[in-house]
Amino acid sequence: MICSNRRKIGPVLALCMGLAAGTMAFPLSVRADAVGDARASVTEGSTCVSLGADLTDDQKAVVLGFLGLTEEDLAKDTVVTVTNEEEHKYLDSYLDTSVIGDASYSSSRVTAKGDGYGIQVTTQNITYCTSEMYQNALATAGVQNAEVAVAAPFDVTGTAALVGMTEAYSKMTGEALKAENVNTAADELVTTGKIAEEIKDPLKASELIAAVKGAVADRNAAESTDSSGSSGQDAGTSSASENLSDDALNQIIDEACQKLGITLTDQGKGEIRDLMRKFAGLNLNTDELKNQASSLYDKLASHGINIGLNKTDSMTIFDRLMDYIKQFQSWLKGLS
Numbered sequence: 001m002i003c004s005n006r007r008k009i010g011p012v013l014a015l016c017m018g019l020a021a022g023t024m025a026f027p028l029s030v031r032a033d034a035v036g037d038a039r040a041s042v043t044e045g046s047t048c049v050s051l052g053a054d055l056t057d058d059q060k061a062v063v064l065g066f067l068g069l070t071e072e073d074l075a076k077d078t079v080v081t082v083t084n085e086e087e088h089k090y091l092d093s094y095l096d097t098s099v100i101g102d103a104s105y106s107s108s109r110v111t112a113k114g115d116g117y118g119i120q121v122t123t124q125n126i127t128y129c130t131s132e133m134y135q136n137a138l139a140t141a142g143v144q145n146a147e148v149a150v151a152a153p154f155d156v157t158g159t160a161a162l163v164g165m166t167e168a169y170s171k172m173t174g175e176a177l178k179a180e181n182v183n184t185a186a187d188e189l190v191t192t193g194k195i196a197e198e199i200k201d202p203l204k205a206s207e208l209i210a211a212v213k214g215a216v217a218d219r220n221a222a223e224s225t226d227s228s229g230s231s232g233q234d235a236g237t238s239s240a241s242e243n244l245s246d247d248a249l250n251q252i253i254d255e256a257c258q259k260l261g262i263t264l265t266d267q268g269k270g271e272i273r274d275l276m277r278k279f280a281g282l283n284l285n286t287d288e289l290k291n292q293a294s295s296l297y298d299k300l301a302s303h304g305i306n307i308g309l310n311k312t313d314s315m316t317i318f319d320r321l322m323d324y325i326k327q328f329q330s331w332l333k334g335l336s
Contacts, residue, residue: 046112048172049074050164052104052152053083059105059153066124066151067109078171082164106152106161110168117145119292124151126158132206132296133192137162139292140213140279141185142177143169162189184278188213191275198268204260207303209272210289210296211256214307216244216276217286219252244280249273259303 055063064070069077084104088097106126113120119138121131134148141162146169150161162185170176188209196205253269256262264272286307290297297307 042112042173044112044114046172047073048078048080048110048168049107050080050082050110050168051107053081054103055105055107055153062153063105063107063151067107067149069109078168080164080168080171101157105154106150106156106158106164108151108161108164108168109147109149110165110172111147112172113145113147115145116291117147118294119143119146119148121148121150123158124149125155126150126152126161127155128157128193129161129189130196130202130206132203133189133196134162134165135293136192136206136210136213136296137185137189138165139289140181140188140282140284141166142181144288144292162186181282184275184282187275187278191271194271195264195268198265199262201262204262206296207299208253208256208260208262209275210293211260211300211305211307212249212252212272212276213279214286214289214297214300215252215256216249216280217284217289218307219244219248220280220283221286244273244277246273249276252276256305259305 049067049069051060051063064074082104084100084102087100087104119135121134121138123129123131123134134150138146138148143166148165150158150165152158163182166177166182166185192202192205192209195208196202199205250269250273253264253272257264290307300307
């Protein structure tokens, strides 16, 4: 896994240092032309482990303990080892070299789970990023139904942990995730960290990004239906992305902020708008996002934010039905 240095940096602050907008260079295993469901042939319970190359034997034993693994387990699992040189190769264009550091320590375990499990993430000695941030970003990357554990032998910034997780997932499933999804997921992790630093609340930042992301996915689906006459997720991708004006995105962001009790600066809103334009181009399925990051979207529902239209959204369905009845009654009155 691409890992981080051992310097302690305050929560989410590391994410704000030296990052630039654009497309992140990822390992060659993440292909731009990958299509289809990467889980088509994966066996439930399959595990892939990523280890920092600079772990000493004692540090490795500590990390394996955090990950719930033994040396015997490693002999049966697929193991990816990433060096600090690889970290700099892929991240120097986006991060200050002092943030990346001069050694790789953080590691991960990715385990395939059955349909409906979603994405569950735990962290140990990762100082800047919450489980919710990883969960949200992994859903954007295209990871499905996986248990993910991230750990280091001591506090590390872990700035490139997402890269290691996605590569481990690709190794485990045998198919690469789409490069544009992983690029956007990395941007999402960074943007969430910046918002968390601004509002001093990592969980609220994750909820905000999830809410705005879900609303944009809903908008994509609605515009796809309007333009194609069907509910397919593949139609109208470019038009949905292009129609996300600043005003439209600001309205989505403001509504989510109001319900979550968040006040953002114009700069914060601008960073979310930039991220959402990239996200809109992915045209991800709203229900799939909710299924994979269910704990986040369940929390949003408690704030009165209902994203998507599926079997759990009875109030949303009812509201839409009532709107239709009201419109029909107005039409009848117009006839009299």
